[in-house]
Each structure stands twice: as structure tokens, then as C-alpha cells.
Amino acid sequence: METVVVAIDGPSGTGKSSTSRAVAAKLGLRYLDTGAQYRAITWWMLDNGIDVDDAEAVADAARKPGIVSGTDPSAPTITVDGTDVSGPIRTRQVTSAVSAVSAVPEVRARMVELQRAAAAEGGIVVEGRDIGTTVLPDATVKIFLTASPEARAARRSGELRGKEAVSLEATREALVKRDAADSGRKTSPMAKADDAVEVDTTELTLEQVVECVITLVEEKAGQKQAVR
Numbered sequence: 001m002e003t004v005v006v007a008i009d010g011p012s013g014t015g016k017s018s019t020s021r022a023v024a025a026k027l028g029l030r031y032l033d034t035g036a037q038y039r040a041i042t043w044w045m046l047d048n049g050i051d052v053d054d055a056e057a058v059a060d061a062a063r064k065p066g067i068v069s070g071t072d073p074s075a076p077t078i079t080v081d082g083t084d085v086s087g088p089i090r091t092r093q094v095t096s097a098v099s100a101v102s103a104v105p106e107v108r109a110r111m112v113e114l115q116r117a118a119a120a121e122g123g124i125v126v127e128g129r130d131i132g133t134t135v136l137p138d139a140t141v142k143i144f145l146t147a148s149p150e151a152r153a154a155r156r157s158g159e160l161r162g163k164e165a166v167s168l169e170a171t172r173e174a175l176v177k178r179d180a181a182d183s184g185r186k187t188s189p190m191a192k193a194d195d196a197v198e199v200d201t202t203e204l205t206l207e208q209v210v211e212c213v214i215t216l217v218e219e220k221a222g223q224k225q226a227v228r
């Protein structure tokens with residue numbers, strides 16, 4: 001059977017990571033979180049005192065950090081120059097700087113190389129913002145997840161509770177601001193590919209979304225038994 005490549009895009013809190021990991025685990029595919037790669041390079045810029053609003057400085061440094069993603073869906077990893085950054089890349093500082101860094105074309109060129117190299121190694125579920133449109137336009141199946149800003153903010157605040165005191169409204173505002181930056185940038189903005197299937201997850205459970213994606217993959221791959 002031809003190699004299965006599943007592209008899952010959409011804004012924050014729509015369920016990309018949870019869905020992609022579960023689909024990859026169930027279908028025996030690898031898993032790549034491209035958002036974690038953009039967060040990792042952003043973490044490195046902040047850690048090295050680079051002004052993330054200075055696009056030229058960010059572009060000059062884009063090839064310096066060595067970013068490696070582990071693609072086991074049951075235990076994804078991300079390192080920068082050998083250091084595990086899975087915790088530090090989720091801080092509010094990184095979250096608020098990542099859209100500026102990821103808008104820089106040199107950063108995107110570097111990340112896209114890493115992403116295409118990972119996909120070239122075999123079956124994989126890749127999640128992000130521009131996977132179906134730019135990174136892997138020949139993916140077997142393309143999904144674009146959506147959900148209302150209220151549902152997305154509620155999901156994100158559920159995760160943050162106990163870690164950082166952030167109101168639901170502040171979370172919603174931050175999400176909407178990041179969506180606008182990610183959709184409005186010049187290079188490879190967040191967008192649904194013409195041939196992607198849009199799934200609105202607002203009223204769906206995670207299990208329902210996973211089942212829906214698996215059905216689409218099986219239909220597309222056309223060989224139910226071989227995929228499972």
C-alpha cells in the first residue's frame with residue numbers, strides 16, 4: 001500500500017494534537033507536531049536574547065539551533081541542541097512570541113525542510129497550520145479542524161488551570177489574536193487547502209473526531225485492512 005500521509009491543520013484548541021496522536025497510534029503511523037517546532041525555535045530565540053520583533057535578526061539566526069522531533073505518537077519529544085524543551089516551549093512567553101517568529105520566511109523554509117524530511121521516511125500524521133497547503137500538498141488525506149473561539153478557549157483554560165492564573169476571556173482574546181496573525185501573514189498563512197475536509201469539532205467529543213478522521217483515511221487509502 002502506498003505510504004499514508006495525513007495532514008491536520010487548524011487554529012489553536014481545535015484538537016489537532018490530541019486527534020493527530022490518537023489517529024497515528026491507532027493506524028500505526030508516526031506523528032509530527034510542527035507547532036512544537038515553531039515553538040522550539042522561538043524558545044531558542046528568546047533564550048539567546050534575540051528580539052523576536054526584529055525579523056532580520058530572527059532570519060539571520062534561523063539556521064543556528066538544531067531542532068529534533070521524536071515521532072512516536074505515544075511519547076513525542078522535541079529537543080534543541082540536545083536539550084529537552086517540551087516543557088519550556090509551552091510557556092506564555094513562547095506562546096505570545098511564536099507568531100512573530102513563525103512569520104519570518106527563513107524560519108519557515110528551515111522548518112519545512114525538517115517537516116518534509118520526516119514525511120519522506122514513511123507513514124505519518126503531521127499537524128500544523130500550512131501542512132495541506134504548503135508543506136505536504138500531496139498528502140493522502142487533508143483535514144482542517146475548526147471550533148468556536150468559546151469552545152477553544154474553554155479547552156485551553158481547562159489545560160492551564162492550576163498552572164497559570166489566566167481568565168477565560170484573556171485566553172479567548174489571546175487565541176483570536178494569534179489566529180489573526182497566523183492567518184494574516186504573507187508567507188504560508190494558516191488556511192484550509194481546497195481539497196481538505198473541514199471538521200467542526202465544537203459539538204464533537206475527541207473520540208468522535210478521531211473516528212471521523214480514521215474513516216476518512218480508510219476511505220482515501222481504499223484498503224481498510226492494510227491501514228489498520
Ligand SMILES: Nc1ncnc2c1ncn2[C@@H]1O[C@H](COP(=O)(O)OP(=O)(O)O)[C@@H](O)[C@H]1O
Nearest residue numbers: 012013014015016017018155159201204205206
Ligand atoms: N473534541 C474535543 N472536545 C473536547 N475537548 C477536546 C476535543 N479535542 C481536544 N480537546 C481538548 O482540548 C485541549 C486542546 O486540544 P489540542 O489537541 O491540544 O488542540 P490543538 O492542538 O488544536 O491546539 C486538550 O486539553 C484536549 O484534550
Ligand SMILES: Nc1ccn([C@@H]2O[C@H](COP(=O)(O)OP(=O)(O)O)[C@@H](O)[C@H]2O)c(=O)n1
Nearest residue numbers: 012013034035036038098099102128129130
Ligand atoms: N505549521 C505550522 C504550525 C505552527 N505554526 C506556528 O506555531 C504556533 C504554535 O503552534 P501550536 O500548534 O503549538 O499551537 P497550539 O494550537 O498548540 O496552541 C502557531 O500559532 C503558529 O504561529 C505555524 O506557523 N505553522
